[in-house]
Amino acid sequence: MPTLSHLCHKTRITAIALAMSLISPVAISQTLEQAVARSLESHPQIREAFARYKAREQSIDQSKAGYYPTLDATAGVGQEWTDSPGTRRDTSTDDEVDLTRRELGLSLRQMLFDGFRTQHEVARTQNEATAEQWGLIATAEDKALEVSRIYLDVLVAEEIVILAEKNLDNHQEIYDAIEESNQGGFAKASDLSQVTGRLARANANLMSARNNLADARSAFMKVVGIAPEDLHLPSPDAAMLPQSLDTTLDMALDNHPRLQSAQADIAAANAARDGSRAAYLPTINVEVDANWNENIGGEDGAGPPDVGGENNNIQAMVRMRYNLFNGGADRARERQTAYQTIEAREVNEMTHRQVVEGATLAWNARTYLEQQRDFMRQHVEAATDTRDAYREEFRLNARTLLDVLDSQNELFETRREYLSKEADERYAQYRILNATGQLLASLRIDTPASWDTASLYSEGSE
Numbered sequence: 001m002p003t004l005s006h007l008c009h010k011t012r013i014t015a016i017a018l019a020m021s022l023i024s025p026v027a028i029s030q031t032l033e034q035a036v037a038r039s040l041e042s043h044p045q046i047r048e049a050f051a052r053y054k055a056r057e058q059s060i061d062q063s064k065a066g067y068y069p070t071l072d073a074t075a076g077v078g079q080e081w082t083d084s085p086g087t088r089r090d091t092s093t094d095d096e097v098d099l100t101r102r103e104l105g106l107s108l109r110q111m112l113f114d115g116f117r118t119q120h121e122v123a124r125t126q127n128e129a130t131a132e133q134w135g136l137i138a139t140a141e142d143k144a145l146e147v148s149r150i151y152l153d154v155l156v157a158e159e160i161v162i163l164a165e166k167n168l169d170n171h172q173e174i175y176d177a178i179e180e181s182n183q184g185g186f187a188k189a190s191d192l193s194q195v196t197g198r199l200a201r202a203n204a205n206l207m208s209a210r211n212n213l214a215d216a217r218s219a220f221m222k223v224v225g226i227a228p229e230d231l232h233l234p235s236p237d238a239a240m241l242p243q244s245l246d247t248t249l250d251m252a253l254d255n256h257p258r259l260q261s262a263q264a265d266i267a268a269a270n271a272a273r274d275g276s277r278a279a280y281l282p283t284i285n286v287e288v289d290a291n292w293n294e295n296i297g298g299e300d301g302a303g304p305p306d307v308g309g310e311n312n313n314i315q316a317m318v319r320m321r322y323n324l325f326n327g328g329a330d331r332a333r334e335r336q337t338a339y340q341t342i343e344a345r346e347v348n349e350m351t352h353r354q355v356v357e358g359a360t361l362a363w364n365a366r367t368y369l370e371q372q373r374d375f376m377r378q379h380v381e382a383a384t385d386t387r388d389a390y391r392e393e394f395r396l397n398a399r400t401l402l403d404v405l406d407s408q409n410e411l412f413e414t415r416r417e418y419l420s421k422e423a424d425e426r427y428a429q430y431r432i433l434n435a436t437g438q439l440l441a442s443l444r445i446d447t448p449a450s451w452d453t454a455s456l457y458s459e460g461s462e
Contacts, residue, residue, distance in 0.1 A: 032151050032234035033443045035224045036144045040445070042225045049139040050451065053132040059125040066118030069110040076103040082298030097298035108288040112318070115278030120271045127268035134261035136451060137440075141257060143223075144443065145434040150220050152423040154228045157213035159419050164202070164209040167412040171195070171202040174404065191401045198405045205412070236429040237442040245363045248432060252359040255437035259355055262348035269344040273337035279330035282322035290314040355435070362431035369425035376418040383411040 040046050080101040111118070175195045220228045242248040253259065293311040323330075387407040393399040433439040440447065 030224075030226075030229060031232055032148060033445060035151055035220075035228075036147045036440075036443055037445055038226060039143055039147050039224045040140055040447075043143060043223065046136075046140060046143060049132075049136045053129065053136045053451075056125070056129040056132040060122065060129055063118065063121040063125045066111060066114065066121065069108055072107045072109075074103065074105040074107070077101065080295065080298075084298055097300070099295035099298065099300055101296060102294040103291070103296075104293070105289065105291040107290075108286075110286040111283070112286060113282070113284040115281030115283065117275050117278035120275030120278065124268045124271035124275060127264045127271060131261045131264035131268060133451070134257040134264060137447065138257035138261060140447065141434055141437065141439050144439050144445070145430055147223055148234070148430040148439075149427055150216065150223055151228075151231060151234065152427055153216045154213070154220050155231055155233060156419050156423045157209070157216040158231075160416050161206070161209045161213050163412060163415050163419075164206040167408065168199075168202040168206050170408055171199045171405075174401075174408075175199045178401065194401055195405065198409070201409075202412075234426070236426065236433060240438055240442045241429060241432060242436065245360065248359050248363050248436060249356060251436035251438070252355050253352070256355045256435070257437055258351050259348070262344070262351040266341070266344045266348055269337065269341040273334070273341050276330070276334045276337045279323065279326075279333065282320050284318065284320050286316070287319050288314075288316045359432070359435035362428060362435045366425065366428035366432060369421060369428050373418070373421050373425050376414070376421050380411075380414050380418050383407070383414045387411045 078101055079098065081096060081098050083096040178191050178195045217228055242251055291311075291313050296311040299311070387404075387410075390399050390404045390407040394401065394404045430439060433442045
């Protein structure tokens with residue numbers, strides 16, 4: 001099984017760079033790598049997954065406690081009323097003796113053999129912690145993908161606002177020219193009304209673009225924790241992108257953290273099933289008990305020195321206990337863990353299918369979006385030429401004003417769609433990196449040292 005260190009290599013984001021991005025609520029400049037690092041450090045979903053992983057990790061030490069001895073101390077003081085043959089034979093007292101009873105005891109237990117219950121319990125907790133560890137990495141990978149999407153959304157929204165502003169300026173230019181012609185008696189009133197309506201639409205488009213930008217910035221703030229400022233268009237690491245669908249699927253099945261987590265869950269379920277069979281075997285313990293008692297059974301500690309009321313004993317025993325019948329609970333427990341093993345295997349199978357589907361969808365999206373992008377670029381170029389030609393022809397009275405306005409709106413819509421498709425194509429590449437479990441590595445982001453417990457792997461493999 002690959003360790004978490006395989007996910008983190010090459011160039012690192014330095015701690016100084018990250019600290020600089022956290023000095024104020026609004027950063028001066030943010031790369032995608034910085035935004036992802038900031039989100040992984042501060043997002044509640046990541047912290048929740050980390051806390052869940054660390055809680056599982058603590059269960060390992062709990063299970064290992066079965067290898068160590070237990071030591072218990074008891075102490076007590078109270079009244080004892082005794083009426084026994086011994087007190088009745090004592091002619092110096094009444095039949096009933098009332099004494100202050102005092103007890104002090106120590107008990108030591110050391111397990112020698114428990115049917116391998118502790119060994120299997122340690123293996124179960126180690127694999128459960130490993131599953132949560134991979135779950136944490138999977139959550140971080142998905143969060144990095146989410147940040148990538150939102151980061152691109154902000155960039156696209158900013159560019160669309162610029163396009164909308166230019167579109168409005170072009171409409172305003174046409175409006176001013178038509179209004180001047182109308183005042184000079186050279187343009188019809190219908191032309192002015194047409195361009196007035198289209199100008200209003202251009203204003204509405206700008207308001208919509210600004211609203212979308214505000215929404216994108218709000219989403220960025222929610223996921224990253226700081227406002228987006230001076231974002232830079234990111235470029236996925238082309239060297240880490242697979243070159244075929246088959247390679248993509250192979251990498252996904254080998255590296256995806258969700259699959260690693262599901263496989264660790266299967267190992268944990270198998271260990272639990274093996275541990276349930278310990279009930280069919282005897283347990284052997286070393287037991288040492290020491291007791292120091294006074295005034296027990298009506299014997300007064302203040303009695304004659306050669307007799308006294310002290311009752312002290314120390315015993316050391318090796319004891320075997322073998323349960324013969326407990327109502328069928330052991331058999332039911334074994335069947336329960338067997339079904340849990342089946343459940344874990346089916347979860348792994350479902351995860352396998354989801355990983356294959358995700359990798360295939362990401363590959364298909366990249367393939368077809370690349371083709372769409374090329375066609376959209378041709379569309380933008382053609383729409384630009386058409387707009388320019390219509391303007392010239394309008395000046396020569398070969399085109400109507402409506403033709404010019406339609407060409408201007410088509411160019412705006414085409415450019416906006418091209419920006420979206422270009423961002424979608426770039427995002428599809430990040431989806432492939434996420435599907436193959438290497439998005440964080442491609443962004444050169446080291447996971448915190450507290451996420452990595454290499455001892456889990458060495459201990460779990462023993």
